[in-house]
Amino acid sequence: MMHVSGDSVGGARGAAEPAIGGLAAIGRTPMVRLGAIVPDGAAEVWVKLEGGNPTGSYKDRMAVSLLSSALRRGDVSPGDTVVEFTGGSTGTALGFVAGVLGLQFTAVFSDAFSDSKRQAMEAFGATVLIEPSVDGMITTELAERMRRRAHALAAQPGSFYADQFGSPDVRRGYAPMGEEIADALDGDLDVFCTAVGTGGALMGTLDGLRRAGVDPEVVTVEPAEAPLLTTGVSGAHHVEGVAVFPDPPFLDRSVLGDVRVVAQERAFEMCRMLARVEGVFGGGSTGLNVCAAIDLAVELGAGHRVVTISCDTGLKYLGEDPYA
Ligand SMILES: Cc1ncc(COP(=O)(O)O)c(C=O)c1O
Incomplete structure (x- = not known):
């Protein structure tokens, strides 16, 4: 079988994550x-x-990387509120990790996604805000409203935008x-x-x-x-x-x-x-x-x-x- 040695990729070393x-x-x-x-x-x-x-998804890996790195850098402090807009899986992972690291988590969610995802986020202590859909449809217009609401919340003092679509920690x-x-x-x-x-x-x-x-x-x-x-x-x-x-x-x-x-x-x-x-x-x-x-x-x-x-x-x- 082929085994090719590649160059190592600089700057992508996974942080030593807390084992709590x-x-x-x-x-x-x-x-x-x-x-x-x-x-x-x-x-x-x-x-x-x-x-x-733990939450049944590889999203746990990115959630612990995102939040533990942000804590280490001082971008967020214990007791602060992490905010993200999510269809549920990332929100469940962020809720889980935030809870263990002493952070609050607010998910901007929608009734267009399955209710079991809302329940999972709440089980991990998340506050779930529902952005109403039109007839349960997932549309770019709905996603844009969710994004704007999450950004507005994250602009408040003591809040941190997780940035699942942009953070290098993902x-x-x-x-x-x-x-x-x-x-x-x-x-x-x-x-x-x-x-x-x-x-x-x-x-x-x-x-x-x-x-x-x-x-x-x-x-x-x-x-x-x-x-x-x-x-x-x-x-x-x-x-x-x-x-x-x-x-x-x-x-x-x-x-x-x-x-x-x-x-x-x-x-x-x-x-x-x-x-x-x-x-x-x-x-x-x-x-x-x-x-x-x-x-x-x-x-x-x-x-x-x-x-x-x-x-x-x-x-x-x-x-x-x-x-x-
Ligand atoms: C079930 C599932 N599979 C695959 C993916 C894709 O992963 P990525 O966004 O890292 O490309 C996602 C991301 O939301 C997911 O929830």
Whole structure:
């Protein structure tokens, strides 16, 4: 198998995160090799199971990086209020980490998102403000209203805007995931493949892989219903967290060897099969990732390794796509 040594990436070293309470349980998630679902003669497919993080999502990695770095720099102080607008997963991670670090957290949320996300944020002590949607639709107009409200709140004294779409601490937070993958496979992998929303997880994981001396081919994947990266055309889809930005804020397209397109329904069917056949239980983006990883594995053939991510747990999606 190919093992290419890459240059280490400067400036992206993950901060030594505080190991307090549940924060100590972030990361070091399992890596599993898929079995029967991968055709004979294909490359190995390995999946990093990020649903094992405390809130069931890899967003915990960026939340602890963001808030602990901001505390260290003095950008925020214990007792202050962290503010973010969110569809729920990032808000749950920020609520969890804020609580442990002695910070308040206010989420600008909307009734367009699932009520279980509101409940999860509140369970971690967040104050959740609802920006009303028109008929439950997620639109750019709604997102803009949420953003403005979050910015106005964050301008008040004793408040801090988390900036999940701009802070360099997001990418830094994912670097340990790359180091963990390299460690689990002794640096022996050929392709790293994952879908992007902001691109923070892809870029940060690649930073960590390169820091560990591994420089795989990088492939991303997007839903056929919203092929933003391949065609620039937006469209309605239900794969949460991905294909949201025509220009994902953290993505450096020059690292991409390829962009794959997978139909949403195939991704959802893959999720259901993964649960039943492999015991891997993820959300829609996991289905997208595994479809692309298996396609790549078939093309590469035996003697190679493809790595992808199960970004979060399927428990977040009961009663909705892909488990409706
Ligand atoms: C379930 C899920 N998968 C994938 C992503 C994409 O991650 P990133 O924004 O780091 O590219 C997100 C981000 O919101 C997500 O919630």
